[in-house]
Amino acid sequence: MAATSKGPVAQALSSRWAKPAVFALGLLPLGWMVWLGLSGGLGAEPVAEAVRQSGLWALRLLLVALAVTPLRILTGQAGLARFRRMIGLFAFFYALLHVSVYVGVDQFFDWAAVWKDIVKRPYITVGMGAFVILTALATTSTNGMVRRLGGRRWKALHKAVFVAGAAGCIHYVMLVKGWQYPPFVYAAILLGLVALRYTKSPAAGRLSPSYRT
Template sequence: MATPTATAGVDLRAGANAALASRWAKPAVFTLCLVPLVWTMWLAYTGELGAEPVLESVKASGLWALRFLLIALALTPLRMLTGVAGLARFRRMLGLFAFFYAAVHLSTYVGLDQFFDWPAIWKDIVKRPYITVGMGAFLILTALAATSTDGMVKRLGGKSWRALHRCVFVAGLAGCLHFLMLVKGWQTAPLVYALICIGLLAFRRWPVRLWRRKDPQAGTGSVRTPRAEAPRSGEAPAPRFPDGSSPARRS
C-alpha cells in the first residue's frame, strides 16, 4: 500500500511534469531568460550601473553566461533526483542562452570597451591569460550551439555528437577558471561557482539515483537500465544520451 508521503510525491511530480509540458512553459522560460539582459539595459539607460557602465555590463553578461551554463548542466541531475522528466525540455534552450550571454559578453568587450581596436585586443589577450581562457570557453560554446539541432545530431551521428557535447563541462570549468583569474585575491563567489561545476561533473561521472525501479521478475531492488528500441533492418541505432533519453526529445 502506498504511503501518503509517496502518493504526495507522485502527485507533485505529475503536476510538475504537466506544467512543464504545457504550451506556455517554453515561452515563459524564454521570457525569464531575457530578464537579466533587459534589466542590465535598463540600469545602463537610467545611469545606475555606476561610474563604469561598460565594464559593469561586461561583468554582468559574463556572469549570466556562467549561471545559465551551470543551470543547463544541473537539469539532468535534477531530473534524475526528482523524477521530473519535463526538465529535459529546457536543457537545450538554457544552453543556448548561456551561449547568447557569452556572445553579449564578448561583443560588449570588443565593441564598447575596446571599440574594435584589434591590436589593443591582441595585446590584452597576451597580457591577460584569463581572456584567453574565456575565449576558449566561448569557442566551445559556439561549437555546441552550432550542433544543437536535431539535424546536426543525425549528421554527426550519436557517438560523435555525444563526444562533442561532453565538452560542455570543459566550457563550464574554463568559465569558472576565467572568473577565478579575473577577480583580485581569493573571493567566495568564483569558488562557489567552481565547486558547483565540479560537483555537477562528479554527479555525471558517478550518478546518484534516489528513486530506483525494482525489477519485477527478480523481486530485488536492482536498477533496470532503460533499453533502447531495436532499430529496423538497415537502420542505424538512434543516438541516445548516457541516461537513456533521446537527443531528439530534448527540444
C-alpha cells in the same frame, strides 16, 4: 485500472506555455542590464560592469543547463529535458553579449588590442577558450547537426560543455582581485555537477544511459 494522471509539476513542464515562460525568464537578465544602463545603475564604469554582468549570467545559465539532467534524474521529472537546449543557448547568448561588449564597446573593435589581450592576459585567454567551445556547441545544437554528426560523435563533442564550464570558472577566479568567494562557489557547483554526472554508484549506473550533456 485507469492510467494515473500526471502530477501538477509534470503537467506544468509539458504545458505549451512552459517553453515561452522559460524563454521569457532567459531574457530577464538582459532586460535588467538594459534598465540599469538606462537608469545609471551600472555605476562609475558602466562598460566594465556590463561586461561583468553578462559574463556572470553566461556562467550562471551554463551551470543551470548542466544541472537539468541531474535534476531530471533526482526528481523523476522527464519534462525538464525539454528546456536544456534553450537554457544552453541562452548561456551562449550572454557569453556572446559578454564578448561583444568587450570587443565592440570597450575596445572599439581594435583587433590588435584584443589579440594582445588574448595573448598577454591569461584570464582573457581562458575566457576566449570557453567562448570558442560554447560557439561550437551552439552551432551544432540543432537536430540537423545531430543527424549530420551522428549521435555518438555529437554526444562526444557536447561533453566539451564541461570544459567550457571549467574554463568559465577559471576565467572568473583569475579575473577577481584579492580573496573573493563567489568564483569558488561557482567552481564548487560545477564540481558537484561533474561528480553527479560521473558517479559510479549502482543507481547512477542504471540511469547513466539517460544522461545527456
